[in-house]
Amino acid sequence: MTREPAPAQGGVDDVVLCDDHPIFADALAMVLTARGVTVREVVLAASDVLPAVRRHRPRVCVIDRHLGPDDGLDLIAGIVAAGTGTQVLVLSGDRDPTTAHCAVEAGAAGFVSKTAGVAALVDAVRAVLGGSDVVDVLPVPRTPGDAEAHRLAAHLTPRERECLELIVDGLGTRAITERLGVSAATVRTYVQSVLTKLGVHSRLEAASFAVRHDLLRHAR
Missing domain, CATH: 1.10.10.10 (Winged helix-like DNA-binding domain superfamily/Winged helix DNA-binding domain)
Structure with a gap:
């Protein structure tokens, strides 16, 4: 399912956003737009991600880890291999280190938890647009190790x-x-x-x- 695609123009601040929660997706798109990021398209289903990436050739594709029955991590390799130069930023509802590791190993430029807050999500998108890798890593108490x-x-x-x-x-x-x-x-x-x-x-x-x-x- 795809909603309100914008014309493909290409640019250094272009993103395609994929999240199966319409309210969250629209809110994030609105905040990104307010911060000067051009959201070319918001898609709600995994099957619409690659077509949107090929259509708009965005600088960054922001995808949710959980897309209904589909795993957003399974989309990373295809996006990277599409030849559009698109970087992938994975969003997740948790901070599972294993998930973050798998995302980066699959070729994602970043991983950030939704629990970090909207400001942190926007900063992560901005960082990846700027060419940085982003991993949401939390400090933990010192251990005997x-x-x-x-x-x-x-x-x-x-x-x-x-x-x-x-x-x-x-x-x-x-x-x-x-x-x-x-x-x-x-x-x-x-x-x-x-x-x-x-x-x-x-x-x-x-x-x-x-x-x-x-x-x-x-x-x-």
Whole structure:
């Protein structure tokens, strides 16, 4: 089911929004529009997402994790493979780390919980439009594993620690290269070294690990 498609024009602030809750979708679209984001189309069903992406070629496609009987995560690969350059931001009603990990591994540029509030959702959309990766990660109380985490983090070089800070801030590879003044290949080397030294398998896990164990503030 599709509602009120806008003419396809293409632009740096264009989004397509997919959520099976019409009231929420309309409210988010209204707020995004007020913040200067062009919402090209709001779709309510998973089957309408790819056609809308191909039609409008938006900078970002915002999709709900739960789309009736369908899983929004199953749409990510198709959107990425569509060749439109569209980035995917996944919304979810919870902050399940496993879901966030799966979304990022599938190719999403971001994951944010609806419980974070409308302002946070809009900020997340804006961040992805700006080329950043966004992961809604909550700090949790310190645990007995903190000592081991700090021991692992002590092996990071200053540059690797800078890279980790930028990952936690949600920056993607291109933004990190600009911030550090190095090549993309060098950034990938830093990232892989950070993952290896911390014993994690993705940027999402590295960011979560750093926040959970308060690694960055501990180092300052």
